[in-house]
Amino acid sequence: MIPNNNSRKMFLEIVKQLRQLIQDENIAVGGKLPSERELAERLQVGRSTVREALRSLELLGIIETRRGEGTFLSDFRKHQLVELLSTFILQDAKSKKDVHTTMQALEQDAIRTICMTQLLHKQSIWDAFIDKLQEEVLQEDIIREIIIISNNRLALKIWFLLKQFAGEPYRGIMNVEEKKAWKLLLNNLKVGNEPQAISYYNEWKLLMNRGEN
Amino acid sequence: MIPNNNSRKMFLEIVKQLRQLIQDENIAVGGKLPSERELAERLQVGRSTVREALRSLELLGIIETRRGEGTFLSDFRKHQLVELLSTFILQDAKSKKDVHTTMQALEQDAIRTICMTQLLHKQSIWDAFIDKLQEEVLQEDIIREIIIISNNRLALKIWFLLKQFAGEPYRGIMNVEEKKAWKLLLNNLKVGNEPQAISYYNEWKLLMNRGEN
DNA sequence: AATTACAAAGTGGTCAGACCACTCATAGTT
DNA sequence: AACTATGAGTGGTCTGACCACTTTGTAATT
Numbered sequence: 001m002i003p004n005n006n007s008r009k010m011f012l013e014i015v016k017q018l019r020q021l022i023q024d025e026n027i028a029v030g031g032k033l034p035s036e037r038e039l040a041e042r043l044q045v046g047r048s049t050v051r052e053a054l055r056s057l058e059l060l061g062i063i064e065t066r067r068g069e070g071t072f073l074s075d076f077r078k079h080q081l082v083e084l085l086s087t088f089i090l091q092d093a094k095s096k097k098d099v100h101t102t103m104q105a106l107e108q109d110a111i112r113t114i115c116m117t118q119l120l121h122k123q124s125i126w127d128a129f130i131d132k133l134q135e136e137v138l139q140e141d142i143i144r145e146i147i148i149i150s151n152n153r154l155a156l157k158i159w160f161l162l163k164q165f166a167g168e169p170y171r172g173i174m175n176v177e178e179k180k181a182w183k184l185l186l187n188n189l190k191v192g193n194e195p196q197a198i199s200y201y202n203e204w205k206l207l208m209n210r211g212e213n
Numbered sequence: 214m215i216p217n218n219n220s221r222k223m224f225l226e227i228v229k230q231l232r233q234l235i236q237d238e239n240i241a242v243g244g245k246l247p248s249e250r251e252l253a254e255r256l257q258v259g260r261s262t263v264r265e266a267l268r269s270l271e272l273l274g275i276i277e278t279r280r281g282e283g284t285f286l287s288d289f290r291k292h293q294l295v296e297l298l299s300t301f302i303l304q305d306a307k308s309k310k311d312v313h314t315t316m317q318a319l320e321q322d323a324i325r326t327i328c329m330t331q332l333l334h335k336q337s338i339w340d341a342f343i344d345k346l347q348e349e350v351l352q353e354d355i356i357r358e359i360i361i362i363s364n365n366r367l368a369l370k371i372w373f374l375l376k377q378f379a380g381e382p383y384r385g386i387m388n389v390e391e392k393k394a395w396k397l398l399l400n401n402l403k404v405g406n407e408p409q410a411i412s413y414y415n416e417w418k419l420l421m422n423r424g425e426n
Numbered sequence: 427a428a429t430t431a432c433a434a435a436g437t438g439g440t441c442a443g444a445c446c447a448c449t450c451a452t453a454g455t456t
Numbered sequence: 457a458a459c460t461a462t463g464a465g466t467g468g469t470c471t472g473a474c475c476a477c478t479t480t481g482t483a484a485t486t
Contacts (some may be wrong), residue, residue: 011268017438046441048261052268055224059269061462067467068448098367099482101326102319105368109318153316154311158371223469248437259470264438280438343478 010045014053017043022073029103033063033071071075099166105206106159107143109184110150111201115194126190133186135180139208140170142182146189170208222256225268230256246276246284253389256416263316316375317418323363324398324414328407338362339403346399352421353383355395359402360391 018039027033036054040047054071057063064074129145140163147156163170174182185200221411240246249267253260267284268278277287280354342358352377360369387395398413 012272013274037466040441044453046440048264049440051261052265052439054467055265056269056272059225059228060272065467066449068450068465070466095367098365101365102322102368102371105318105322106315109315109321113314152311152314155315158315250437253470262469265468267438278438279478281436281479283437283478303465 010049010055011052012041014045014049015056018053018057021121023158027073029073031073033073035070042065047178096166099162103159103162103166106147106155106162108198109151110147111189111197112194113150113152113195114189115192118192124144126186130186131181133174133183137179138170139172139174139178143170172208175207178204181207223262224265224269227256227258227262231266231270240286242286242288244286246286248283259343267420310320312375316372319360319368319372319375321411321414323360323365323368324402324410325407326363326365327359327402328405328410331405339399342395343399344385350392351383352385352387352391355387356383385421388420391417394420 018033021027022033029049033039036050039050039054043050053064062076063071065071102122133140144156144159147159147161181200181204184198185204188194188197188200195213222337231246234240246252247255249260249263253265256263267276267278271278274287276284278284345355357369357372360372394417396412398410398417400405401410401413
């Protein structure tokens with residue numbers, strides 16, 4: 001039952017047992033875990049060892065601790081992990097460039113998919129879209145909408161992840177020139193003209209990059 | 214400089230400072246970090262706090278510890294990233310179609326990238342490639358090579374990951390017709406003729422799918 | 427002089443106890 | 457009834473002490 005305490009990493013064992021405990025006691029998201037002191041006694045280890053395991057799980061976003069209250073099972077979707085990893089991973093420029101390139105690949109593919117899908121050429125959708133360009137629009141919002149419309153949820157998911165890694169290169173608001181490019185892009189999207197749509201997409205990216213520098 | 218020790222989670226701060234330290238001291242993959250006791254003194258915190266931060270990073274696969282030796286920076290870039298991404302992507306189990314579509318997007322992007330990169334149009338590379346088609350070639354191998362050549366490591370990692378989910382659609386050996394399409398594809402790749410290259414790529418995909426059904 | 431054996435120093439692993447800061451329920455006061 | 461003060465419970469941190477292990481330097485042996 002209890003693994004030898006020597007030559008093995010106890011805190012990793014505790015992580016394992018905590019997972020088991022969460023499962024056995026059927027602790028739901030938001031539910032409370034036993035206190036550190038109680039866990040230490042139940043698992044027959046020191047409190048500091050329990051804490052090392054808990055802190056690891058906290059950094060992973062699996063649990064959440066509130067001082068004076070306790071430790072709670074948290075929603076797995078907390079994005080802490082991605083943010084943390086990004087600070088470690090994206091140190092060399094090459095990685096950053098890869099992220100941008102890959103995002104661009106997904107974006108272009110969404111445009112191509114839409115162009116090739118006859119069902120998506122209904123005017124009504126796109127006219128409403130073009131109208132929106134009158135208002136203040138974030139660069140990020142519109143390209144995300146395009147990917148959503150392309151109906152590839154996996155690509156959307158990956159794109160989201162990459163966006164977090166990328167340090168939000170799309171945070172800006174679109175200026176007049178960018179909106180002009182997008183209007184032309186959308187008009188070609190509407191009729192399924194792939195080459196022109198891609199062409200205007202590339203033009204938009206150029207405008208965006210120029211704006212940043 | 215030193216954040217107050219109350220109302221903030223110190224160990225998270227330590228994680229941050231460790232990252233900074235790794236960067237400042239230019240610790241390479243496999244390199245050794247200062248000892249826990251030294252870190253505690255340098256960062257002006259208790260050793261247990263340092264340990265909580267280190268243990269967290271260890272669970273993430275960012276560092277590696279060896280008893281009696283020390284703490285070392287591990288090559289998390291290669292090993293952990295894909296797995297971590299997979300846990301996120303896995304969350305809503307995706308339809309196979311999305312996986313295929315996304316893989317195709319990455320493949321096409323690799324082809325387009327190669328076509329647009331003048332440096333990659335050296336005959337020698339591609340001629341050797343075409344020669345290889347004489348032998349027995351796995352569908353998977355050749356497309357992977359293409360992505361590798363396109364020089365986007367991130368895209369390659371994602372592609373690998375998706376391939377695992379995809380239920381191995383590429384495990385087959387290329388038949389005569391497929392090889393023919395690839396030969397034409399490679400010839401166009403060689404000279405940077407994007408539309409034709411993509412066209413032959415699509416033809417190959419058709420041949421592949423026909424072969425499976 | 428070269429090799430071996432052993433002791434010491436350094437490192438991570440774990441524990442116990444002690445405070446602190448905070449939250450919350452509740453007994454006590456108004 | 458409303459408010460206040462208190463104390464129990466909890467996570468956050470520090471200290472000091474061992475233990476197990478690795479490396480290294482040195483003394484003893486050959």
